Amino acid sequence: MKRAFTLLAVLMFGIIFARMVGDYSERQSVSALAEHYLSVVPQELGAPNVVTGILITFRGFDTLGEVAVLFMVAASVGILLASQPEARQQKELTEPEPRRPSELVQNGAEVILPLIFLFGAYVIMNGHLSAGGGFQGGAVVASAVMLLVLAKPSSQLHHGFLSITESLAGVLYVSIGILGLIFAAGFLDSHILPKGDFGTLFSAGAIPLISTLLGIKVGAELSVIIDRFRN
Amino acid sequence: MSAMLELLVILVCGSILVSGILAVCLDNLTAAMVSAGLASLFAAVSYVLLAAPDVAMAEAAIGSGLATLIFLYAIRRTGGGKG
Numbered sequence: 140m141k142r143a144f145t146l147l148a149v150l151m152f153g154i155i156f157a158r159m160v161g162d163y164s165e166r167q168s169v170s171a172l173a174e175h176y177l178s179v180v181p182q183e184l185g186a187p188n189v190v191t192g193i194l195i196t197f198r199g200f201d202t203l204g205e206v207a208v209l210f211m212v213a214a215s216v217g218i219l220l221a222s223q224p225e226a227r228q229q230k231e232l233t234e235p236e237p238r239r240p241s242e243l244v245q246n247g248a249e250v251i252l253p254l255i256f257l258f259g260a261y262v263i264m265n266g267h268l269s270a271g272g273g274f275q276g277g278a279v280v281a282s283a284v285m286l287l288v289l290a291k292p293s294s295q296l297h298h299g300f301l302s303i304t305e306s307l308a309g310v311l312y313v314s315i316g317i318l319g320l321i322f323a324a325g326f327l328d329s330h331i332l333p334k335g336d337f338g339t340l341f342s343a344g345a346i347p348l349i350s351t352l353l354g355i356k357v358g359a360e361l362s363v364i365i366d367r368f369r370n
Numbered sequence: 371m372s373a374m375l376e377l378l379v380i381l382v383c384g385s386i387l388v389s390g391i392l393a394v395c396l397d398n399l400t401a402a403m404v405s406a407g408l409a410s411l412f413a414a415v416s417y418v419l420l421a422a423p424d425v426a427m428a429e430a431a432i433g434s435g436l437a438t439l440i441f442l443y444a445i446r447r448t449g450g451g452k453g
Contacts, residue, residue, distance in 0.1 A: 188424075190424045191424070262427065270423035270424050271423075271424060271427055272424065274425060274428060275427040275428045275431065278427070278428055278432045278435075278436070279427070279431050281431070281436060282431045282435040282436060285435060285436060285439055289439075314425065338421035361432075361436060363413065364436075364440070365436060365439065365440065368439075368440050368443040368447075369443055
């Protein structure tokens with residue numbers, strides 16, 4: 140009975156997907172909305188990278204919600220997995236020495252870690268110019284932290300510092316949004332700062348600033364989540 | 371889309387499919403998880419081929435890096451799925 144039901148569900152999904160694939164034809168021109176965005180973003184926001192321009196200004200509220208969801212995840216992982224100090228001491232007493240990471244990982248991390256951190260910072264700062272942005276750059280930074288944790292299992296991340304950094308970035312992010320409400324057209328409007336020269340690092344209004352705050356917040360949150368799972 | 375690119379996209383999509391099936395079928399949980407990470411790495415490659423580097427970057431860092439590691443830690447904490 141249960142099997143028949145599962146089979147029916149799979150069949151229905153199959154029919155739906157088959158129709159989607161069957162009707163698919165590649166779009167030969169840009170849609171009207173995309174055309175609007177492609178002309179408005181570089182002109183009015185001064186950001187060559189249209190994707191980041193949309194994500195941080197037109198859909199800024201969505202991005203704020205995304206970061207809020209990530210914050211919730213970090214908080215709930217912290218509540219569920221936070222190990223009590225005495226339990227950790229007990230664990231250290233009873234458990235044998237953790238296995239050392241292979242030499243390849245250790246030496247490779249020493250060479251490659253600064254490069255990954257630098258790349259993450261570059262992606263965050265150049266979000267409005269080239270591919271990437273706050274969210275992606277934050278994820279790159281967090282994956283560098285992941286490599287650090289893998290290569291040096293004894294290292295401890297300072298959760299208090301990361302939490303404070305993350306909260307501060309969040310507060311500043313919302314404050315910039317409210318500043319936009321006062322000095323510009325609406326919440327998270329990037330016109331509170333001058334637009335600058337098209338294509339330079341300090342241009343496109345508040346987009347680089349918001350992108351940087353976003354990157355710091357995402358990087359800190361993801362790092363804390365990884366570290367919670369490790370201990 | 372040129373024929374070369376199309377062939378490459380089909381190849382990458384096939385790889386996603388194969389590593390996804392492996393992730394479901396493998397008995398060894400660690401190997402299955404690495405295979406799932408591989409699937410999302412190939413997905414990131416396909417995003418680059420389809421000219422969406424922003425999405426590809428997030429997928430490569432979160433999907434194939436962080437998520438795989440978190441699952442591996444979870445597998446280790448639960449005793450490799452045997453206990």
